[in-house]
Amino acid sequence: DGGITQSPKYLFRKEGQNVTLSCEQNLNHDAMYWYRQDPGQGLRLIYYSQIVNDFQKGDIAEGYSVSREKKESFPLTVTSAQKNPTAFYLCASTGRGGWQPQHFGDGTRLSIL
Amino acid sequence: AQSVTQLDSHVSVSEGTPVLLRCNYSSSYSPSLFWYVQHPNKGLQLLLKYTSAATLVKGINGFEAEFKKSETSFHLTKPSAHMSDAAEYFCVVSPFSNDYKLSFGAGTTVTVRA
Numbered sequence: 001d002g003g004i005t006q007s008p009k010y011l012f013r014k015e016g017q018n019v020t021l022s023c024e025q026n027l028n029h030d031a032m033y034w035y036r037q038d039p040g041q042g043l044r045l046i047y048y049s050q051i052v053n054d055f056q057k058g059d060i061a062e063g064y065s066v067s068r069e070k071k072e073s074f075p076l077t078v079t080s081a082q083k084n085p086t087a088f089y090l091c092a093s094t095g096r097g098g099w100q101p102q103h104f105g106d107g108t109r110l111s112i113l
Numbered sequence: 114a115q116s117v118t119q120l121d122s123h124v125s126v127s128e129g130t131p132v133l134l135r136c137n138y139s140s141s142y143s144p145s146l147f148w149y150v151q152h153p154n155k156g157l158q159l160l161l162k163y164t165s166a167a168t169l170v171k172g173i174n175g176f177e178a179e180f181k182k183s184e185t186s187f188h189l190t191k192p193s194a195h196m197s198d199a200a201e202y203f204c205v206v207s208p209f210s211n212d213y214k215l216s217f218g219a220g221t222t223v224t225v226r227a
Contacts, residue, residue: 004156042203042217043157058214090156099145099164099207103178104156 006091006105012113013078013085021108022034023091028094029103033072036060037107039087040057046089049074078110086111115140115208117144119218124195127226134189134221136204145207146187148178151220152200163187199225202225 004025013019023033031050035043045058049068058095063082068074074092088109092102120135138144145164161172172225174197178189187204198202204218 006156034124040220042219048214068132088154092157099162101147101159101162102157104149105154107154109154 004091004093004103004105006089006108008108009106011108011110013110014113016080018079019079019110021078021089021091023074023076023105024072024104025074025091025093026072027093027095027103028071029093030032030071031094032068033061033092033094033102034058034064034066034076035092037090043090046071056083115144115216115217116120117206117218118202119202119204119221120186121221122219123222124226125224125226129193130195132189132191132198134153134202134204134223136187136189136218138140138187138204139183139185140206140208142208143173145181147205147215148172148187148189149205150200154170155204160189161225170191171227178196188198194225195226196225 007022033048034046037043046064047066049055055066055068055091088107089094090107091105092104094100116139118137126132147162148160150160151157160176161170163170163180176191194207201222202218203220206216
């Protein structure tokens with residue numbers, strides 16, 4: 001079945017540590033996205049990428065970094081500069097065209113030790 | 114620019130009664146509109162989408178939504194709520210642009226009473 005796989009499902013970060021969240025899709029989608037979700041809030045866009053080797057900052061990119069070396073993969077690194085990283089992180093992908101819905105992974109929950 | 118307002122942060126219904134989730138949007142162009150559902154600790158699942166075809170859109174699990182351009186609304190309804198409908202629902206607008214960036218509503222939490 002085609003879909004988006006996020007791993008790990010739960011992740012813990014120590015102070016001063018960088019952690020990387022994995023996102024892989026086999027939908028042959030060009031565009032991929034990372035969102036952050038906090039309790040009682042909607043989704044906020046961190047980064048997005050429309051093609052390989054290119055990505056753009058979203059609304060809350062500070063303290064995060066991404067890469068897009070392969071079409072299928074869009075990992076997100078939460079750096080030590082992100083002072084409040086505890087949240088639920090969602091990865092999504094979509095085909096070309098604004099009428100295409102985004103497909104979501106099942107998320108990674110990041111907590112601070 | 115586009116934006117989405119979900120008019121209710123929480124909706125509580127009895128099992129077997131109708132559900133209405135309200136959504137208003139603003140968009141400079143004719144948008145695509147979506148409703149997604151999210152169960153606890155899960156990703157978002159697409160319920161239905163409007164892409165300028167029929168104004169009444171049928172989705173999965175008995176949900177439907179009506180696009181009303183004059184009212185800039187895209188309300189979600191279901192005739193009879195089931196316990197499994199308890200979840201968070203997001204109204205989403207996609208602009209007519211090349212970056213495919215979505216605007217999400219803040220979400221409506223639905224509880225279903227037995």
